[in-house]
Amino acid sequence: MIDELTILREFRAELAVVDAAALERIRATVQGVVELDAVQRAGRGDDDLGEPVYVARPNGHAGSSRPRRHRLLAVAAAVAIVAVAAGALAWNGLRDETGVANSSSAPLIADPAPAGLDLMGPIFGSIESHTVYTPGGDPPLGEMLSLAAMDISSPKRTSREEVVRRTMSAGDFHEVAFSVDDGYLAATGRGMSQDEFIEAVTQATVDRLGRPTLPWSARPAGWSEWINPDAADSTFDERIGVAYFDESRYPTGISWQQWSGSVDDLARTIELELPIVEICGRGAACEAATEGSSATVLGRWPEVDDEPVGESDHLATRMVLTWLEDGRRITISSFGSSLQELYEIARSLRPSTWEEIEELTADPDPTVDTTRDLGTTETTGGSMRSSD
Amino acid sequence: MRRGGQVDREQSPPRLDLGALFDAHAATVYGYAARRVGRDLAEDVTSEVFAAAVRSAATFDPERGTPIAWLMGIATNVLARHWRTEHRHLETLEQVGSDPLTTAKVPAFDGAVIDAVHARAVASVLAEMPAADRDTLTLFAWADLSYDEIAAALDVPVGTVRSRIARARERVRDRLGDKSWEVEGDGHD
Numbered sequence: 001m002i003d004e005l006t007i008l009r010e011f012r013a014e015l016a017v018v019d020a021a022a023l024e025r026i027r028a029t030v031q032g033v034v035e036l037d038a039v040q041r042a043g044r045g046d047d048d049l050g051e052p053v054y055v056a057r058p059n060g061h062a063g064s065s066r067p068r069r070h071r072l073l074a075v076a077a078a079v080a081i082v083a084v085a086a087g088a089l090a091w092n093g094l095r096d097e098t099g100v101a102n103s104s105s106a107p108l109i110a111d112p113a114p115a116g117l118d119l120m121g122p123i124f125g126s127i128e129s130h131t132v133y134t135p136g137g138d139p140p141l142g143e144m145l146s147l148a149a150m151d152i153s154s155p156k157r158t159s160r161e162e163v164v165r166r167t168m169s170a171g172d173f174h175e176v177a178f179s180v181d182d183g184y185l186a187a188t189g190r191g192m193s194q195d196e197f198i199e200a201v202t203q204a205t206v207d208r209l210g211r212p213t214l215p216w217s218a219r220p221a222g223w224s225e226w227i228n229p230d231a232a233d234s235t236f237d238e239r240i241g242v243a244y245f246d247e248s249r250y251p252t253g254i255s256w257q258q259w260s261g262s263v264d265d266l267a268r269t270i271e272l273e274l275p276i277v278e279i280c281g282r283g284a285a286c287e288a289a290t291e292g293s294s295a296t297v298l299g300r301w302p303e304v305d306d307e308p309v310g311e312s313d314h315l316a317t318r319m320v321l322t323w324l325e326d327g328r329r330i331t332i333s334s335f336g337s338s339l340q341e342l343y344e345i346a347r348s349l350r351p352s353t354w355e356e357i358e359e360l361t362a363d364p365d366p367t368v369d370t371t372r373d374l375g376t377t378e379t380t381g382g383s384m385r386s387s388d
Numbered sequence: 389m390r391r392g393g394q395v396d397r398e399q400s401p402p403r404l405d406l407g408a409l410f411d412a413h414a415a416t417v418y419g420y421a422a423r424r425v426g427r428d429l430a431e432d433v434t435s436e437v438f439a440a441a442v443r444s445a446a447t448f449d450p451e452r453g454t455p456i457a458w459l460m461g462i463a464t465n466v467l468a469r470h471w472r473t474e475h476r477h478l479e480t481l482e483q484v485g486s487d488p489l490t491t492a493k494v495p496a497f498d499g500a501v502i503d504a505v506h507a508r509a510v511a512s513v514l515a516e517m518p519a520a521d522r523d524t525l526t527l528f529a530w531a532d533l534s535y536d537e538i539a540a541a542l543d544v545p546v547g548t549v550r551s552r553i554a555r556a557r558e559r560v561r562d563r564l565g566d567k568s569w570e571v572e573g574d575g576h577d
Contacts, residue, residue, distance in 0.1 A: 003561075004557055004560040004561040004564055005529060005557065006502075007502050007506050007510060007560070007564060008510060008525070008529040008530075008557075008560060009529050009530070010502040011423070011502060011506075011507060011510045011511075012422075012423040012487065012489060012490060013423070014490060015419070015422040015423045015426070015427060015430075015489060015490060016419030016420070016422055016423055016530070017419070018415045018418075018419065019418070019427065022418060022427065022430075022431050023414050023415060023418060025431060026414060026418065026431055026434045026435050026438065027410060027414070029431075029435040029439070030410065030435060030438040030439055030442060
């Protein structure tokens with residue numbers, strides 16, 4: 001008789017085998033965080049850097065960030081960017097999962113092919129953002145799967161409300177509604193698994209365009225993490241985002257977490273850290289989310305396209321850049337600009353932005369004890385570096 | 389299991405040798421996370437755990453638990469945010485009989501007594517188990533933590549850990565003993 005503990009201990013035991021390469025990647029990521037912290041602390045002229053933190057390097061020697069202070073200062077901007085890209089912010093990252101389906105058994109009900117379909121090939125060849133999401137919640141949305149992909153360089157984009165509308169009007173179970181217009185592909189389905197859905201949409205694109213067009217290889221593994229179960233039947237205005245960018249895994253893509261609630265809720269739920277600081281592009285959702293929050297909205301992002309101000313229905317087009325600032329995670333976002341443009345803007349704004357951030361966040365609420373979230377409850381009082 | 393992470397009590401606040409901490413426990417944290425959410429996501433989780441540890445090193449109190457317990461407490465909180473993913477994988481295994489986390493990615497574990505029916509049963513019970521029980525059980529069975537360490541990691545009394553593990557093991561045992569699983573399973577997946 002095999003006891004249950006033996007079975008439990010063997011369950012997925014093969015996954016626990018040490019992966020040296022993975023550990024080195026993790027070490028590099030953590031090291032990046034340590035070094036960036038040191039850069040930021042030095043950058044604000046803090047002579048008392050406190051005890052340096054050490055993360056052993058692969059050669060076995062511990063490396064202190066302090067001796068490298070000046071050199072790191074000289075490349076602070078680059079480090080900030082690289083550290084973000086290298087995985088300091090690898091939260092729920094997109095991954096290179098192969099998701100291409102080779103066959104389709106799901107019946108399709110497709111909208112008539114829109115005009116200009118021939119243009120979709122090159123357009124979707126440059127997709128910079130796509131998402132798979134399931135609103136969840138009660139039927140009929142509960143079993144809905146929806147995919148939206150868009151080319152953010154397209155001057156015209158379909159709003160997310162339109163995607164929701166199309167989703168709501170989708171047929172019965174085991175259907176996929178499929179439409180392509182304005183640099184935007186939207187597909188919805190119900191009553192099927194994610195894989196079935198992707199298979200069906202892939203087949204639909206083959207049927208329409210003669211080839212699969214969506215970059216399924218970059219489909220997010222963590223798609224379900226984006227679901228806001230509490231806002232199943234809400235508009236997207238109720239959602240706010242904390243975004244990250246992971247260049248190492250998805251060179252041209254962005255992702256974001258969307259939840260209802262306040263920015264502080266997001267910070268506690270997602271970031272593990274003290275309140276985030278976010279520069280919002282626009283949108284009532286951002287305003288509402290930060291109202292009364294200890295997070296600081298640093299400013300409104302310049303309008304970069306011709307969409308009316310005040311709409312918050314283009315979250316899918318938001319480009320973001322996030323970095324660490326004194327233990328905090330800073331996110332800036334932009335609508336309609338390319339990531340490269342965002343980088344350039346961030347770089348150009350960085351000196352003053354950094355100063356502003358420092359000024360605005362110099363006195364975090366000392367009563368906020370996030371250590372419980374970190375599993376360090378009742379240790380030594382919850383001092384965090386940012387409040388040192 | 390290696391247990392390390394030197395604490396210099398002469399410093400104030402206590403200073404962790406994070407290099408030693410990483411060397412000693414990264415594999416354990418990674419392995420544990422991998423069994424829960426898969427190897428890919430486990431990299432992120434482990435990075436998050438140690439990044440959080442770096443930033444919160446001053447909050448570590450060696451009198452309240454070992455470094456690995458502290459890290460696993462962080463890991464538990466980080467993994468909680470990935471429950472949807474974890475649950476989806478467990479459900480897939482339960483319903484389809486194929487584990488998305490292991491299929492064609494890693495070699496099978498030689499000498500294992502667990503079979504597909506067992507795996508489906510375990511996935512089923514883990515998927516429906518209360519989070520507190522699941523965390524406790526997996527820290528015990530997969531991370532090899534002691535009762536005391538689990539108590540420190542989860543910030544609960546040791547007695548609670550004991551009762552949770554007993555309850556969780558009973559659920560697994562009952563499910564494994566449920567012959568309907570063997571009928572339901574196709575036996576060759």
